[in-house]
Ligand SMILES: CC/C=C\C/C=C\C[C@@H](O)/C=C/C=C/C=C\[C@@H](O)CCCC(=O)O
């Protein structure tokens with residue numbers, strides 16, 4: 071059985087230490103073409119055969135230390151892609167390095183990439199490309215050891231049409247006219263901190279940027295850049311708060327890129343360049359949406375510096391990141407704010423458990439992903455059950471200050487490496503060696519397989535419940551939804567917040583308020599954040615009378631959706647997935 075159930079790559083016989091990428095972005099063919107040059111370290115003597123992960127890549131040639139190497143592509147797996155077996159024309163000993171260069175071209179249906187036409191962008195003038203590699207999509211963009219157990223530095227040069235700008239999850243290293251074509255520009259990037267393949271990210275579009283701090287810029291199409299700069303003006307304060315809690319920020323630059331609405335997630339912790347959905351832009355009215363940025367900042371320590379060894383230990387990334395995110399909230403807002411966010415998270419956990427089914431193995435904190443697509447396994451469970459476990463341990467070990475010191479120590483202990491739950495647990499017992507008797511009383515088996523009940527402080531939640539009761543009383547006097555809002559401003563505030571709008575529309579459809587079905591489908595299609603799009607489509611599909619409408623609207627929009635979003639919504643609506651995902 072592979073050391074990583076989600077990868078074919080030979081991570082037991084060699085490790086990638088550095089990756090050099092030289093790519094040409096072809097918007098006409100919707101492909102990346104170029105070469106990936108891997109510096110590999112042999113972990114065994116007489117090393118001469120290796121396997122890399124690929125998906126839908128056209129392999130043109132392979133060489134090793136400049137000598138031609140033979141290669142074969144295996145059979146395509148349903149979600150793991152196609153193994154690329156490479157035979158070196160020589161062998162090397164344990165500890166020696168070999169430089170393997172793969173010339174290749176991606177497919178227009180690469181699952182890591184979404185190619186947008188000018189019409190799908192805000193500016194309507196230029197095309198746009200962005201990537202999303204987590205968890206196992208980098209292999210559709212680069213032949214690599216696509217496992218979080220492997221960490222490497224990278225350098226890249228990317229050629230794009232001269233009207234466009236390229237950015238990556240690395241420090242910018244200048245740009246110049248493409249010597250091969252004066253109509254193109256080559257942008258250069260350097261990532262000196264070893265990182266896993268899922269954090270490789272690339273964007274090309276009509277991008278502008280504004281400085282928002284001494285080590286931060288915000289990037290987006292010009293239509294959003296001013297609002298984004300205003301929205302994320304507290305980034306440096308968040309970074310400094312996180313550094314006080316977790317230790318130094320090692321990645322140098324911390325930029326934020328606001329993507330087009332089809333980006334499938336609220337944020338993605340790509341190093342040096344956090345990706346963010348435009349649904350976070352809410353005119354600064356609700357700082358709670360900025361907790362997503364606090365989350366992505368926190369990943370700079372938990373996830374990007376200390377990384378889950380395989381996706382079965384994803385809770386180590388996300389549970390610790392939610393814990394750190396909420397400690398930032400505690401520092402910048404209040405403990406009641408942390409408790410309030412924890413309660414909201416508990417509701418999200420319950421939603422996930424209800425969607426999977428309470429006995430589903432995917433509600434385990436450490437699920438087996440043998441033959442399971444990580445995209446199908448993704449939910450709030452690793453985030454919120456992970457947080458709940460850490461919060462429970464915080465209560466047992468002596469409170470937030472005590473436990474945050476443990477988290478900081480855990481980060482220092484495992485920085486730049488990839489870890490498993492057992493390694494985390496062994497360190498927990500070592501760190502709290504004087505409290506092992508208390509730790510031994512924790513029902514670890516239950517925590518790993520069923521969420522224990524946590525009682526959070528309800529101070530802020532009580533205020534929300536009281537307000538909702540007031541609305542219900544007012545509602546009993548005046549009919550119709552307008553009664554909830556005495557003036558248009560409140561409606562504006564209400565609808566500007568994507569989190570509130572999503573929950574309101576889901577409730578409306580669940581309550582079978584027929585007039586709101588098209589409004590829900592509009593939100594499901596005008597943006598592509600999976601957190602909103604999939605549940606809204608699923609809710610309309612569940613409303614029997616509108617099931618066909620849900621499928622019709624999805625099929626009408628599928629071609630313009632991100633390939634992962636399109637695939638997951640198709641499964642939710644029980645629609646045959648299109649042969650070539652993403653188009
Ligand atoms: C047990 C699950 C194991 C592995 C899943 C790992 C990745 C799944 C893949 O679908 C990628 C997920 C990316 C998530 C990115 C950002 C999230 O932190 C926030 C998502 C929710 C939101 O939109 O706010």
Ligand SMILES: [Zn+2]
Nearest residue numbers: 365369388391
């Ligand atoms: Zn996260």
